Amino acid sequence: xxxxxxxxxxxxxxxxxxxxxxxxxHTATAHCDALDGPVVVEARQAMAAGDPQPLLKxxxxxxxxxxxxxxxxxxxxxxxxxxxxxxxxxxxxxxxVRLHRASEGAPYTGIKAAGTIPGxxxxxxxxxxxxxxxxxxxxxxxxxxxxxxERFSRALAKKKSAGRSPExxxxxxxxxxxxxxxxxxxxxxxxxxxxx
Numbered sequence: 110x111x112x113x114x115x116x117x118x119x120x121x122x123x124x125x126x127x128x129x130x131x132x133x134x135h136t137a138t139a140h141c142d143a144l145d146g147p148v149v150v151e152a153r154q155a156m157a158a159g160d161p162q163p164l165l166k167x168x169x170x171x172x173x174x175x176x177x178x179x180x181x182x183x184x185x186x187x188x189x190x191x192x193x194x195x196x197x198x199x200x201x202x203x204x205x206v207r208l209h210r211a212s213e214g215a216p217y218t219g220i221k222a223a224g225t226i227p228g229x230x231x232x233x234x235x236x237x238x239x240x241x242x243x244x245x246x247x248x249x250x251x252x253x254x255x256x257x258x259e260r261f262s263r264a265l266a267k268k269k270s271a272g273r274s275p276e277x278x279x280x281x282x283x284x285x286x287x288x289x290x291x292x293x294x295x296x297x298x299x300x301x302x303x304x305x
Contacts, residue, residue: 140231141206141210142218142219142221143223143225143226146221148209149205149206152164153202155180156201161176161177164176168205168209169211179200180201182197183197183198203217229249256291257291257295261288263284263288264281264284264285
């Protein structure tokens with residue numbers, strides 16, 4: 110019985126995390142610290158072009174000067190050879206990502222490997238690049254709808270037999286709580302009320 114509860118709770122948490130990931134504002138679960146994330150990709154383009162200006166949007170105004178100075182030093186050191194270029198590039202990327210994470214109120218925990226961006230976030234980026242969110246919105250809505258219907262069906266079935274015994278009543282209450290908390294969590298994410 111306990112392992113079934115863990116599996117059920119894991120599924121509920123997974124569904125909520127998917128909704129939070131896709132519907133919540135950009136927060137500490139960011140992907141901008143990955144080598145294939147938008148900050149690093151754009152930083153590499155800026156270094157290739159020799160222009161830090163496009164990167165300033167990723168940091169707070171009070172960090173713009175630091176980005177300009179670090180970029181200028183990086184560009185100088187890059188001229189010293191391949192090893193120096195690699196060290197300079199890494200230093201600049203780490204500085205940019207660290208300042209970007211600070212602008213989100215998130216800690217800097219290093220630059221993550223390429224391919225570590227969660228699938229839903231990668232799809233969100235792809236939708237933005239393609240200019241349409243319709244497919245992603247349908248996918249998320251379908252997933253949330255399936256999860257909600259599953260919890261509703263379980264609660265409804267348990268409700269019908271809840272009066273038979275205290276144990277049956279408790280089974281209904283458990284299914285009811287899971288159903289209502291799922292709905293409450295989704296509504297909280299959509300409305301921005303993270304207290305839910």
